[in-house]
Amino acid sequence: MSRAALLVLADGRFPAGGHAHSGGAEAAVKAGRITSAASLEDFCRGRLHTAGLVAGALAAAAVLGVEPRELDAAADARTPSPALRAAARRLGRQLMRAARASWPSAELDALAGEFPKGVHQPVVLGVAARAAGLSPVDAAYCAAYESVSGPATATVRLLSLDPFDATGALARLAPELDRVADAAVEAAGRVVDEGVDALPAASGPLLEVGAEWHAAWPVRLFAS
């Protein structure tokens, strides 16, 4: 298998529906909490160390072969907002379609058959990475990067922010992304021995509350 599969999976143009989601940025922009490249960077930093870390560990654990059903239940317990649980499953379904077309595998087929309503996206990401022959750390990087790249591109559209500034913010987060991916892989290794309670449970209260507020708007640019 090829390491370059990671580039395909992590590409923003991979047809898995991520472009329709802002990762909470739309709510934070409307609430006046993201107003500039600096506050975008701070938003992304917070999301990386909370939702990004959890997503990275879920994805890495799935690559290691931890039972997806258990990971999906653990993701539910770590996602109090029903709007975010629904978004994660919708994204999981879309990623499943793209992944099955890209890396046909019996495991992906079985997972799709067992959960017709979808599985949390990071779990599908891990099983897809496994099907593509990628490693736990690859999947963790992919999930952690998605946790910040989505809000960054969404904010460019929402605030007409300079794309160079948004990309600069992502580049400055790179060293922290390395640390989060390492922590996610380390936690995933413990899950194999200790069960899913060893997954990180880092949370951002305003991400959860903001997602509920956002879901109730009659008109939105992004789905979440």
Added chain:
Amino acid sequence: MTVTGVRAHARIVARADGRGGTALPVLDGDGPLALRRTRASGGEARVMVVGAMSGPLGGDRFSLEARVEEGARLHVGSAAATIALPGQAKGGARYDVRLDVADDAELHWLPEQLIAAGGSDLYVTTRAELGAGARLVLREEQVLGRFGEEPGRLTSRLTVRVAGRTVLDQELSCGPGAPGGWDGPAVLAGHRSVGQLVVIRPEFAEQPPAARMLGECAALVPLAGPAVLVSAVSPDALSLRRLLDQALTLLG
């Protein structure tokens, strides 16, 4: 001289007394976790945690266990806010709460705020295990710093399991040295009070309350299980308490 922190352990067991009331066959605690039985209300026993010492301070290890057996009803409150303070002993402080609520038992766990004073470093875990038919009201409020003060370091993990299944697992880390972005727009955005109210009732399995906002920075949400969470951030402890009280009234 080596300074070591205080070790404190308190334990409560609530048991149905067979006459519609609740007995407390075990009520053990001292020092920072002294326990007092207060006037019962209906079939419910009431206990107050009355800390006879300050803390937890750096290096302290506190643990508090409450078990509510089948058919019993227990209400636990605290006489005052808990203030985490810096200590002379090395390392952070730790405070572990374990709650066990049997089938057909009920626990109201409503302590006062936990305040992370400047320079403190505390890791607190709360783990509630409920039987399938158990009922729970659990409130957690954290205040970052005393008035006008920089907060200490506080990490708080809350895990709730019903019938062996985890319905909520959340950790919040804030203060100096916490992972980046904790005070930014995704996590607290400058708010200094943060709280959670967990309500578990068997009837929520069939009829979960609908999600709703409570102001701009608080939401009531149904969890994946017979449980509801109210999550709120607020500028101060008073406004946070108002939000959580309002949510409890809404749930009836």
